[in-house]
Amino acid sequence: MTGDARELVRGWLGEDAHELDALSDADVVELHGALVAARRHQGRALAAATDEALRQMPAVLRGTVRRIVEH
Template identity: 60%
Template sequence: MRDMVRRWLGADAPAVDVLSDKELAALHGALLEARKRQAEALAAASEEALRQMPAILRGSIVKILGR
């Protein structure tokens, strides 16, 4: 878990070394939840953007995006 948090934080990773296991678990949980919300928001925005496209183009755009 500590290594994963280090990768997510990048340049701020040294701060992870001073966290207790309980603090690290709380940070890990918060980061997971934030990443989940971010992914959901991105998916919703992508769907909305696709709805703005003319119907005839949507299939091609979806293929290009790899969905």
């Protein structure tokens, strides 16, 4: 898992990935967990904001706009 976590975080960090070399395996696993949780939270918040925005539109447009947004 540690190698997988390190490679996933390295991919997410892009050009700053070299900074991972300063972290222990335990620190990388902890960072991976925190980033996964943050991404999950961000995804839920974005979905809630999208739903709220769609509720502000006339019902006749919601389906079309939802398909455009989710595409």
